[in-house]
Amino acid sequence: MARGINKVILVGNLGNDPDTKYTQGGMAVTRISLATTSVRKDKDGNQQERTEWHRVVFFGKLGEIAGEYLRKGSQVYVEGSLRYDKYTGQDGVEKYSTDIIADEMQMLGGRGEGGGGGGGNYDRGSRPQRSGGGDAPQQRSAPPSRQSAPQQQRPAPMDDFSDDDIPF
Amino acid sequence: MARGINKVILVGNLGNDPDTKYTQGGMAVTRISLATTSVRKDKDGNQQERTEWHRVVFFGKLGEIAGEYLRKGSQVYVEGSLRYDKYTGQDGVEKYSTDIIADEMQMLGGRGEGGGGGGGNYDRGSRPQRSGGGDAPQQRSAPPSRQSAPQQQRPAPMDDFSDDDIPF
Amino acid sequence: MARGINKVILVGNLGNDPDTKYTQGGMAVTRISLATTSVRKDKDGNQQERTEWHRVVFFGKLGEIAGEYLRKGSQVYVEGSLRYDKYTGQDGVEKYSTDIIADEMQMLGGRGEGGGGGGGNYDRGSRPQRSGGGDAPQQRSAPPSRQSAPQQQRPAPMDDFSDDDIPF
Amino acid sequence: MARGINKVILVGNLGNDPDTKYTQGGMAVTRISLATTSVRKDKDGNQQERTEWHRVVFFGKLGEIAGEYLRKGSQVYVEGSLRYDKYTGQDGVEKYSTDIIADEMQMLGGRGEGGGGGGGNYDRGSRPQRSGGGDAPQQRSAPPSRQSAPQQQRPAPMDDFSDDDIPF
DNA sequence: TTTT
DNA sequence: TTTT
Numbered sequence: 001m002a003r004g005i006n007k008v009i010l011v012g013n014l015g016n017d018p019d020t021k022y023t024q025g026g027m028a029v030t031r032i033s034l035a036t037t038s039v040r041k042d043k044d045g046n047q048q049e050r051t052e053w054h055r056v057v058f059f060g061k062l063g064e065i066a067g068e069y070l071r072k073g074s075q076v077y078v079e080g081s082l083r084y085d086k087y088t089g090q091d092g093v094e095k096y097s098t099d100i101i102a103d104e105m106q107m108l109g110g111r112g113e114g115g116g117g118g119g120g121n122y123d124r125g126s127r128p129q130r131s132g133g134g135d136a137p138q139q140r141s142a143p144p145s146r147q148s149a150p151q152q153q154r155p156a157p158m159d160d161f162s163d164d165d166i167p168f
Numbered sequence: 169m170a171r172g173i174n175k176v177i178l179v180g181n182l183g184n185d186p187d188t189k190y191t192q193g194g195m196a197v198t199r200i201s202l203a204t205t206s207v208r209k210d211k212d213g214n215q216q217e218r219t220e221w222h223r224v225v226f227f228g229k230l231g232e233i234a235g236e237y238l239r240k241g242s243q244v245y246v247e248g249s250l251r252y253d254k255y256t257g258q259d260g261v262e263k264y265s266t267d268i269i270a271d272e273m274q275m276l277g278g279r280g281e282g283g284g285g286g287g288g289n290y291d292r293g294s295r296p297q298r299s300g301g302g303d304a305p306q307q308r309s310a311p312p313s314r315q316s317a318p319q320q321q322r323p324a325p326m327d328d329f330s331d332d333d334i335p336f
Numbered sequence: 337m338a339r340g341i342n343k344v345i346l347v348g349n350l351g352n353d354p355d356t357k358y359t360q361g362g363m364a365v366t367r368i369s370l371a372t373t374s375v376r377k378d379k380d381g382n383q384q385e386r387t388e389w390h391r392v393v394f395f396g397k398l399g400e401i402a403g404e405y406l407r408k409g410s411q412v413y414v415e416g417s418l419r420y421d422k423y424t425g426q427d428g429v430e431k432y433s434t435d436i437i438a439d440e441m442q443m444l445g446g447r448g449e450g451g452g453g454g455g456g457n458y459d460r461g462s463r464p465q466r467s468g469g470g471d472a473p474q475q476r477s478a479p480p481s482r483q484s485a486p487q488q489q490r491p492a493p494m495d496d497f498s499d500d501d502i503p504f
Numbered sequence: 505m506a507r508g509i510n511k512v513i514l515v516g517n518l519g520n521d522p523d524t525k526y527t528q529g530g531m532a533v534t535r536i537s538l539a540t541t542s543v544r545k546d547k548d549g550n551q552q553e554r555t556e557w558h559r560v561v562f563f564g565k566l567g568e569i570a571g572e573y574l575r576k577g578s579q580v581y582v583e584g585s586l587r588y589d590k591y592t593g594q595d596g597v598e599k600y601s602t603d604i605i606a607d608e609m610q611m612l613g614g615r616g617e618g619g620g621g622g623g624g625n626y627d628r629g630s631r632p633q634r635s636g637g638g639d640a641p642q643q644r645s646a647p648p649s650r651q652s653a654p655q656q657q658r659p660a661p662m663d664d665f666s667d668d669d670i671p672f
Numbered sequence: 673t674t675t676t
Numbered sequence: 677t678t679t680t
Contacts, residue, residue, distance in 0.1 A: 002289035004516040004540030005177055006556055006585070009500055011413055011442060013508035036508030038457075038585070052510055052588055075445055077173055077413075081542070082512070082586075084556055086603070098588070098602040105174060106347060109411050109445030109675095121170035121374075152250055162490060171675055172372030173347035174388055176418070177513060179610060180340040182677030203342030203678045206417070206625075220342055221677070241678060243613050245515055245581075249374070250344070250418075252388055252434070253506055256521060266420070266434040277579050279612030280390055289542075337627035339679055341581060341610055351673030371674045389673070410676060442509055457506035466660060583677095 020067035028063030039133035180204040188235030196231035245274035356403035364399035414440035517539040524571035532567035581610035
């Protein structure tokens, strides 16, 4: 049982192609660098722009999809949570990192390099369409299915319930 | 593959105790009425209040938890999506309804009747603590106690991955 | 002082061109119909799609911008709040409506009719680029061009403050 | 005109009393440390807890309100955006920090030390209730008002508009 | 009524 | 119908 809400919502563009690695167990871990730009007027009335570069990480199936479909310049919606890490660098100095651990992704109509317009909303429960054997391990045992209650469209009154009255 | 984002985030108080029903298949469907109030100044400089009453629906395990722990007056965080329905009433007239289908819930430190401070964040994947087998009793056992600020930091490298490097 | 959070976040496509009207005081009120589609597997394992049509309303400057730049098919990010209204129709019957009152909008790389890729994030504080003085023409000038990933980092100390250390 | 969405939503508890400082210009800058805890099952089926400590910064009027009403243990809803900074420490080493710049806050029914149950939703446009002269400068010139269109409740049909048809 |  |  958790305590608290830790939610991040981003819409931005990738600064580079995604970087996908695989764990020994074969789980995909894809990282992207995502830019969001905001503007404000400073006290002299000049327009000031500022860009934040977010480090976003996708795990598992979402990592495979992100690695396959996103490209430098792609515009994407990401939902996830903040994770702060502290580690000791090779130089012996303590370092800190901040990542957004994605749990939902929606490709938007980006037209960056490698663009691939398309669209489609994926969450951690989605299965990737990876057809070929590509260059990555990929042998994965049965993935944990995350749907608690599968069901069907609901065109209906609202007072009695069937098992089809579901979340969609 | 979905297209689009449909997300609602609410923090409000219940106007009444939850209403839980069960489908023939045994799935819980809990409905609550949730108030959110906002204020603004009108053009005459007077404070104006306006309250929206949201119809929130919880399905499955989340429905059982909502029915068990929430009460009239409880303050709650809800995340979900909008669903619009059209149906024909008993009077033969077409009617429309708007519901927020919850997929995450966090009980906040409410103090309404039956208050039960408690706290705890549940999503559709959570398992309810329903002890009995029946189809709707309501005897609540001790609510999970409140920690104000538990913690501890997690030191870890970030460049190689094990299968434990997970979404959390 | 308000009580509660009432927040909606949508990414979807317009089903039609926006409808802009003006109040007697000259305030723009723009309405759009926004589609979001989700999918799930029903109990027979078939893909089921469901589309929600959201009624989104933009007031004031945001209403002018929405009316000027959005078109049928445009993909847009909208943030706002839920408002439920009850009124009596001309037929004397009580009716209910649900609207999302927008307070932020971001045009995404849509390619619908009249597409106009464009992009740009506006909130209620933004000033529209309406050049003319009239109360509703619609001749659109050149839309703001698209940058895929502009940036630059901002180096700065964080312990003492000047009046420039602002929210951005 | 901005590009992108950079939004953070947190519900958590303060690890310490807020720290409020004032710029030379008299603007309040309040910092808090906010805990959010999540749980998951590891691969051995054990419950694993993890707490993230978020650095949240409130500027201006919101900073005054946060400094006045929040306390160690308080439960709070915060909405804001991510800001990453890079600076050189006194030891000459480059350091990085991540802050959430708050633009909305809602005190929840917390009961931590100094509790102050209360509730109330404030955004950057809110005026603090600071009555006394306290220990802080505070001389501030005319604050920029952020409401574009003030108005009043709307109990009404939906086809014609008056200047009262407003955002609320 | 959109979109893929 | 809640809450402050």
